[in-house]
Amino acid sequence: MPSQMSESEAAPPPAYNLSSTDRPVPPGSEPDVPPTYTPPTQFTIGSATTNEPLVKIVEIKGHLTLLHAFAELKNQIESKEVALSNVPKDKERKWAWFVALAVERFDIWCRNLTASDASKNTNVVIPPVDVLMVWHSYMLNPRWYAEDCMRINECKTLKKLEGHFTRLLEDPSSSILSEPPSKPRIEFWRSRTALSFDPLDDLHTWSKEIRCPKCQSAIEVAFLNGSGTGYLQQKFSAACTKYNCDVGEITKEKLALRKLAKDLAAKLSADPALHLAGTLFTASSLDAVKGNNIKRSVCDSAKTRSPDPALTAAVNGSPQYQELMCLAIMNRATYSLATLRAQMGYATQHRLIGRLMNAYNDDKPYSVELVGAVLRQGSFVGKMYDLGWTRPGFFDSQSDEMALQHALARYHAFLDLMSSSPASFFVPTLDIDLVWHTHQLLPAKYNLDCTEYLKRFIDHDDKVEGLRLSGAFDITCRAWKERFHVQYTHCGCPIPGDTIGQRLSRIVGVYSSPSAPPSHLMPFDRPDLLSATHPSDHNAVRFVAATERAHKITTQRYENLARKKQKEQEKAAKKAAKLDVESAKTRRYSNASSSSTTNGEKSKHEEADYDAYHNHDGRLNRSSSSRNTSHDMAFLVPVPIFFGTGLAFGAGAGLGCVGTGGFVSPVGGCSNCGSAGGCGGGTFSTGGTACGGSGGSCGAGGGCGGGGCGGGGCGGG
Structure with a gap:
């Protein structure tokens, strides 16, 4: 998994920081309504600044x-x-x-x-x-x-x-x-x-007409039947009705084989319609060249071994030639998709051919199953519905709409994070993913925006293995905190307030004091109070081990990851304890020196207790001050996302995160935010472990990013 972040220092973070007019808010005095500030209209992504938000609130x-x-x-x-x-x-x-x-x-x-x-x-x-x-x-x-x-x-x-x-x-x-x-x-x-x-x-x-992969005769097949061999059933099977056709049993594999063989048989050309799926619009222009080389190799091999003289006589590029070559390719592969994949050179080009093969899974023209x-x-739809966000009028009030403004700002920051480290794999939270999805529903604009601001097309991978998401989400949390000086997710007890706007204002009020820990965000030691802004996990596809050996290997990988996270947590705890000691010394020095200041002046050490632009020793924090231009850091705080009881999509009772297909028990802890109540445990409807087993912690074999509530990531390629 690409997870390098060494490039993050190369490009300075955008100005998503506390404005110079903000001052700390004493604990317990947070406003019940959002502060009267104007949402940002321009955002920094890498070295560029947008003229306006890339996505509109009305579109969300x-x-x-x-x-x-x-x-x-x-x-x-x-x-x-x-x-x-x-x-x-x-x-x-x-x-x-x-x-x-x-x-x-x-x-x-x-x-x-x-x-x-x-x-x-x-x-x-x-x-x-x-x-x-x-x-x-x-x-x-x-x-x-x-x-x-x-x-x-x-x-x-x-x-x-x-x-x-x-x-x-x-x-x-x-x-x-x-x-x-x-x-x-x-x-x-x-x-x-x-x-x-x-x-x-x-x-x-309802039934449908399919074509025999060999003779192209029309065959009417039912969608469902009692034997389980209907077109929409797992054991789909049909027979050609032409008396002399020897194609044998027609399956989805053979239909997909025909689709691939036809594309392989197409004339070599710059025409996009004649390219293999997965080779035209990719991160590398070389993929198109490699795709044509694959076509040439497969066709030459099939032609050499074909006994049909008509193929030799046919004009390359003609419909007759393409049909005869398609048949020759299928014959050469003995009507096996796996055999054809091997003949295409999968052993030496597994990345390209593996991606290419994903586009050939049935007889439909589309490259997506x-x-x-x-x-x-x-x-993802279920989560938005369970949160109440899809309810008509949910964001009608100005205070509630502010949650979407936060999500919008966080999405732009997410793009900036990707621009800072093109090789990394970052995982969005639910609020960011909502805006990201909305952007993708404007395909032409999404393509142009990616090219202009990120210099490459950003794909949205919805089939990422859970273990990879585990590490990627942990990386995302750390990279976000390092770049924007604010937590990526919110885990902890439910925040007071009847509406999302009121809850958000509580967080914003506390985050106005970035140097002090937000007191009411520190969770109680009660698992039943777990609530969270979780990573978006609709894209996670967990693979069930096929053999006992594979299961042992997978288990070992999770255990290794858990030990690694445990060591990181212990190291972080020691570091935090050391900082607490140093902070206490600083405060004692500050109190002692305050009496010597005159005319109401504050010592630079006293300022350091709440000033985001100074280090604890009083020196100017240049990395923060240099990025203070137009955006409030408050707009980057995590949106409070809570799942309550009675969820329509079957998450289960109580508070907690919703796993794919089952409720995730609120046990364990969160290494990202220090929450005492984590999101480990639970099982999927398929019987597999949801978040690394009970007692799992966030990023430690269970929980947010811990093999359970992973998310749709972005490979950037």
Whole structure:
């Protein structure tokens, strides 16, 4: 895992610090309403300064409105009795089945869009919520989505309709998602798909047509059947109906094989449509060259071993040549995707080919496995819903909207952190991830902003192994504190206040005194009071060990990590104790010398007790003073995020963090903030350990970043 931070000193942090007019707030006198300050309108990212925020508050609110519609749809499907055989009864499996249907509907809609649809009225063109949900998840895989919009004709048309999606974000109060669809909207949908607007209206007629990977004969397959071999079931299997076709059993693997072989057989060209997926829009321009070399090698090998003279006679680049070459490649690989991967040179180019193979998992043109993408996003959607953030009117008041202003400022700081260390892997918290997602839903702008301010495209990786997230989140916390002089997350007892605005104002008031520890943020020694701003974990995919040996290896890695974190905590405790002794000496010296000052002057040591711009010895802290320009440090304090009882997405009762698929017991401790109540323990619905087992601590084998509540990271590449 790239985790170097040596470059952080090369680029100075932006001016996200305490303004010169701020003064410390005595403990217990924090305001009950947010202070009357103006949110920053410009942000420093690396060596550049934005003219305005990269994301608008109204767009974040519009995104939350979308998430609310998605969450309500999930609740509706899970509670609905579907009177059809073979439909799963279990809530999670039923939702996964419905998402698979939504992807099929999205595919039909996307394939039948026309360029002229971009100019139609948004209230007419917007598809049903289930299809909108798939499009939303597709865009949250920004590198794949951008590349597909270059390579795939259907996606080129879809990209032209992005303006309609943007208009949804810009109008959070729109009734288009909450009210029954208009007649023109239903008619437009039917004209493009020949399907009912409500996805549950015509389930009994649902099947689809696939093509035989070998002879391309049409085959009608059911989505579900009693034997579990339907198209949407794990054991999908079909047979070609053509009497002389010897393709054998048709599976998803063979359908994916056909898709890959066809792309390999395409003519070598600079045309984006003829590139292999995963080689065109990457961090390195060499990937396109390597992709063409792979195509050339595979085609030459298949052609040499093909007994078909028609392939030799066909004109390279013609449809006939591509079809014959596609068949030759599949024959050469004995209709095995794993064999073809090896023939492509996986042993020597595993990074490129491993990424490339991720784009070939079924017969659809898209490079993202959309069912999995929607399900992974479901964790994040559920958290926003459980927090109440998606509720209509939740951020209507000025004080509550300030929480979004904080999230926006923290997102810009997160981008700056990435610019300071391009090789590092940083993990966003939920509030930052919300703004990051919103930015990605503006694909063209996101691409331009990344290029201008970070000099590279920032991908949003939603399939990161949990152990990697564990270390990455710990690194993010330390890098954030070092760069911005404020904690990255908030862990501790619930802050007083009925609204998020009131709670936030409490934190802001305390953080106005950066040199003193925020007294009311120091948590009580009661696990039941655990509340936290947690890292965003919807992207974490935990891998279950396939063998006992693999399990032992994984366990050993976690134990090693836990020991490492324990040593770090002990070292930090010793350092803190030493600083306390030195601080006490400084205060005694300050008290002794204060009587010698005249005309009400304060000694420089007395100033040091609360002045962010001086060290304890009275010397000017240049790293802080040089960055004091336009932004209050208060806007970088963590947003208070609490999960209460009665959560709609099944987190469990009590206070704590929500793990993917199960409740995480509030036990252990937090190495990031010193919270006595951590977030270790708990189990997933699959039976795997959620946060490194009970008693885990934050960053020590369990808890925030400790193998459990990890987050969607950013590789920067």
